[in-house]
Amino acid sequence: MTEFIKQHRLFAVYTALVILLVLVAIFAPQLAPQDPFDGNMRNVLQQPSDEHIFGTDKLGRDTFSRIICGTQTSLFMTICVVVLLAIVGGVVGVVSGYFGGKVEMILMRIADMMLAFPGVVLAIAIAGILGGSIVNTILALLAVGWAKYARLVRSLVIKLRHNDYIIAAQVNGTKTINILWRHILPNILPMIVITGAMDIGTMMMEIAGLSFLGFGAQPPTPEWGLMLNEGRQYIQTAPWLMIYPGAAIFVVVAIFNLWGDALRDVLDPRHDS
Amino acid sequence: MKRLIHRATQMLVTLLGVSFITFCLAYLAPGDPVAMLLESADTIVSEEVLEKTRAELGLDKPFLVQYGNWLAGALQGDMGMSYSAKKPVTEKLSEGFVGTLLLAFVTIVFVLLISLPLGIWSAVRQNEWPDYVVRFFAFIGVSMPSFWLGLMLLYVFGLKLGWFPIASSTITAKGIVLPALTLAIYQSTKYVRQVRTVILDELHQDYVIGARARGLSESTILWKHVLPNAVLPLITLLGMSIGWLLGGVAVIEIVFSWPGIGNMAVRAIMMRDYPLIEGFVLWIAIVYMVINFLVDLSYTWLDPKLRRGEQH
Numbered sequence: 001m002t003e004f005i006k007q008h009r010l011f012a013v014y015t016a017l018v019i020l021l022v023l024v025a026i027f028a029p030q031l032a033p034q035d036p037f038d039g040n041m042r043n044v045l046q047q048p049s050d051e052h053i054f055g056t057d058k059l060g061r062d063t064f065s066r067i068i069c070g071t072q073t074s075l076f077m078t079i080c081v082v083v084l085l086a087i088v089g090g091v092v093g094v095v096s097g098y099f100g101g102k103v104e105m106i107l108m109r110i111a112d113m114m115l116a117f118p119g120v121v122l123a124i125a126i127a128g129i130l131g132g133s134i135v136n137t138i139l140a141l142l143a144v145g146w147a148k149y150a151r152l153v154r155s156l157v158i159k160l161r162h163n164d165y166i167i168a169a170q171v172n173g174t175k176t177i178n179i180l181w182r183h184i185l186p187n188i189l190p191m192i193v194i195t196g197a198m199d200i201g202t203m204m205m206e207i208a209g210l211s212f213l214g215f216g217a218q219p220p221t222p223e224w225g226l227m228l229n230e231g232r233q234y235i236q237t238a239p240w241l242m243i244y245p246g247a248a249i250f251v252v253v254a255i256f257n258l259w260g261d262a263l264r265d266v267l268d269p270r271h272d273s
Numbered sequence: 274m275k276r277l278i279h280r281a282t283q284m285l286v287t288l289l290g291v292s293f294i295t296f297c298l299a300y301l302a303p304g305d306p307v308a309m310l311l312e313s314a315d316t317i318v319s320e321e322v323l324e325k326t327r328a329e330l331g332l333d334k335p336f337l338v339q340y341g342n343w344l345a346g347a348l349q350g351d352m353g354m355s356y357s358a359k360k361p362v363t364e365k366l367s368e369g370f371v372g373t374l375l376l377a378f379v380t381i382v383f384v385l386l387i388s389l390p391l392g393i394w395s396a397v398r399q400n401e402w403p404d405y406v407v408r409f410f411a412f413i414g415v416s417m418p419s420f421w422l423g424l425m426l427l428y429v430f431g432l433k434l435g436w437f438p439i440a441s442s443t444i445t446a447k448g449i450v451l452p453a454l455t456l457a458i459y460q461s462t463k464y465v466r467q468v469r470t471v472i473l474d475e476l477h478q479d480y481v482i483g484a485r486a487r488g489l490s491e492s493t494i495l496w497k498h499v500l501p502n503a504v505l506p507l508i509t510l511l512g513m514s515i516g517w518l519l520g521g522v523a524v525i526e527i528v529f530s531w532p533g534i535g536n537m538a539v540r541a542i543m544m545r546d547y548p549l550i551e552g553f554v555l556w557i558a559i560v561y562m563v564i565n566f567l568v569d570l571s572y573t574w575l576d577p578k579l580r581r582g583e584q585h
Contacts, residue, residue, distance in 0.1 A: 112283065113290045116565070118520045121538075121557050125295060125550060128542030129302045205418050209524050212420050213539055232424060232528070235439075239428055246421030254416035 011262040017255045024068065025075040032065035036222045045238045055240040057230065063241065066222040067248045073223045074252065077134060078204045081141045082196045088142065089149020090192055094180060096150070097157030107150065114147035123206065127215040137207060137216040145199075152195060156188045190267045198260035201253040208249050224249045280569075284562045288555065292347070295554045296340050299547040306356055306545045307332060330356075343548075347555065353548035357541070362552035369534035370519075370556075372444055376456070376526075376533055377518035379449050381511070383457030384464055391461070392468025397495065399473060407465060414462030423455040423528040440530040452529040456522060460514055467510055471503045478502075505575055512568030516561045 005012040024031060034052075039059035046056040054063035092111070096104035114122075127140035160166060160183075169179050210216035211225030219226065224245040231241025307326050327333045331342060346353060352362035395407035430451060431439040437451050475481065476499060484494045523535030530536070534553065541549040 109286065110290070113287045116283075116287045116562060117291055117558055118517060118561055121520045121523075121554065122291075122294075124523055124539070125542065125554055126298060128539070129295075129298045129545075129550065131302070201416060208418055209420060212524060213527065214543070228421060228424065235424065235428055236432060242421070242424050242428070246418060246424065249418050249421060250416055253418070254413070257412075257416050 008262070008266050011259075011266050014255065014259040014262050018259050021071065021252060021255060022075065025071045028069045028072040032062075032068045034062040034065045036061060036066040036069040037220055045234065045241075047238075048240055054244045055238065057227075057238075057241055058234065063227075063244055066227060067224070067244055069222040070224045070227065070245065070248065071252070073134075073217060073221060074204060074207065074249075077138060077207050077217075078200055080138050081145070081203050081207070082200055084138070084142050085145045085149050085199070086192050086196045089146045090153050090188075092146065092150040093153025094157055094184065094188075097154035098161060098176075098180065098184065104154075108154070111147035111150050114144065115151070119144040120206065120209075123210065124213065124215060127210050128213075132210075132215045132218055134217050134221070137210050140210070140215075141203060141206060145203075149192070149195065153188055153192065156191055157184060160184055160187055194260075194264045194267055197263045198257075200260060201257040204253050204256065205249065280566065284566070287562065288558050291558045292344070292551065292555050293340065295551050296343065297336075299550065300336050300339070302545075306547055343551065347552075352552040352555070355541070355546055355549040357544040357546045357549070362548050365537065365549055366534065366552055366556050369532065369537040372531060373519060373526075373533035373535065375444060376449060376453055376522075376531060377515060379453040380456040380460065380518055381515065383453055384460045384514070387457060388461040388464035388468055392465045393472055393495070393500075395465065396469045396472035396476065397491075404469075407469070411462045411465045414458060417459075419455060419459040419522075420524045420528050422458060423452065423525055426451050426455055427528065444532060448529070448531070452525050452531050455525055455528075456518065463514075464507075464510065468503070468507065471506050472499060475499045475502050505572070508571055508575065509568055512564055512571075516564040519560045519564070520557045 039061050040056075041060055043052075043056050043060035044058060046052055046060070048055040052062050052064065054067065056062055057066070092107055096107045123140045123144045126143055127137050130136040130139065166179065166183055169183060207216060208223075208225030208228070211223050212229045214229065217223035217226050219230070227245040228242055231238065231245065234241050305323075307323055307330070324333070331339060334342070343353065350363065352366075354360065355362050355365050358365055391407050395404040398404050427439060430436050438445070438448050480498065481494055484498055485491075520535070522533075523539050525531070526533040526536035527539060534556075538550065538553045540546075541553065
């Protein structure tokens with residue numbers, strides 16, 4: 001363990017930061033100094049002060065508390081999207097790569113169709129038409145993103161399929177499900193994890209973007225994109241309402257991007273950076 | 274030729290698929306566009322009027338018939354009427370597209386002005402301070418949400434310094450600077466890295482060593498030999514971001530109230546103006562594919578190896 005940390009110092013530092021963020025997200029309600037939903041009309045649009053270090057919004061809610069609780073919303077949505085992407089893309093990729101045939105052709109035609117179209121536009125259309133909500137945002141990003149993972153997994157599986165040890169397992173009469181589970185999955189998992197980890201930052205920004213347009217989380221949910229959208233109207237009188245939520249997105253996305261890069265270097269040493 | 278036909282069929286299938294998905298979504302979505310349309314003026318509308326309007330708009334027909342009718346119209350260049358603007362969808366689309374096209378053009382100019390010099394500088398002085406500075410800013414840019422960058426620029430240059438208008442609902446020369454700059458900074462963070470990688474790759478080629486051995490000056494090598502070779506990979510990248518920009522960068526257009534196609538699409542979604550949304554998605558699909566196709570063609574045209582390869 002200590003040996004590993006010594007060898008991958010940067011990765012260890014970034015992992016510690018990521019763990020810290022996850023802890024903040026989990027314990028957000030306890031950490032927030034004030035209730036993020038509790039407005040006080042006597043405290044509307046207060047400047048940052050000792051009591052409210054990031055000021056208050058149009059309903060007198062404490063911005064700092066809302067940003068802390070926003071970590072929970074943001075992290076939860078992002079992790080849902082990335083995990084579901086990996087699962088859906090992984091299953092489609094394994095099925096089409098291992099079994100081939102007509103199923104592969106149809107699935108890959110659909111994947112090509114999705115890849116030949118700007119994802120953000122489709123995500124906006126899907127989330128917008130279905131109506132803004134946390135679930136619909138996750139669905140929209142899933143609908144747009146699975147094709148990339150399916151393509152990646154399929155190409156990995158095709159490379160593996162013709163290896164001698166897989167053929168040996170087939171000849172020995174190993175059940176297909178066991179081959180997939182014991183021989184294919186462990187070999188493709190590192191690449192899926194790397195891709196997923198490197199996508200966390202991007203997904204987080206897209207989620208915030210959708211909420212900013214009003215097609216994501218709905219008020220009064222504390223969500224950074226939504227807070228920016230609400231704060232935008234007060235750019236003249238209360239700039240802190242747009243400065244801090246945006247800074248929160250920036251810092252968290254930066255940490256996850258650094259962590260993703262470091263994770264790739266650890267799991268895939270052949271990749272030259 | 275065979276490749277062309279293959280590409281064309283693939284494009285057609287994608288267009289059909291994408292339009293079908295949007296149509297399905299609109300059909301299944303909650304909210305009644307007819308009620309939205311008629312009740313916008315705070316009046317309560319009787320069920321009879323609703324039924325009559327539905328029949329007029331063809332919304333009472335079964336789903337596949339509706340899709341078939343729409344497709345037949347779209348093939349003839351008629352994408353129906355926008356519910357909210359009471360104008361043909363094609364007219365609304367072309368209105369919005371002017372703004373988006375202008376914004377995309379200015380953005381690309383900014384992107385090239387920012388990323389080419391920085392990328393080249395950082396490659397030539399690899400692992401020295403200019404390289405570190407450029408790479409640091411590229412990293413910061415990648416993690417920064419574009420709409421926040423836009424808001425901050427708006428706050429500093431629009432509000433505090435007053436150099437640029439805060440909102441420009443019409444197309445003006447001053448109004449285009451901030452949105453284009455925001456998009457360009459955001460895009461440049463990707464380009465700078467790419468330019469740097471491409472130039473570094475070229476600098477390590479044998480012909481560069483050869484040129485140095487012949488005593489050519491470093492600047493001649495860079496400008497006459499390295500840069501022309503670096504053009505090809507950059508064209509793909511440029512093509513991709515032109516496609517992305519012409520898709521209407523809704524978030525930035527909203528931040529700066531820029532009258533583009535993305536801004537229009539977001540409003541159409543909020544008003545449940547389905548013909549306009551469907552027209553928008555189809556339009557984006559077409560633009561995106563045409564540009565990908567052009568990028569492919571430019572490859573064959575610019576790369577002598579590929580050009581000769583086709584004649585065999």
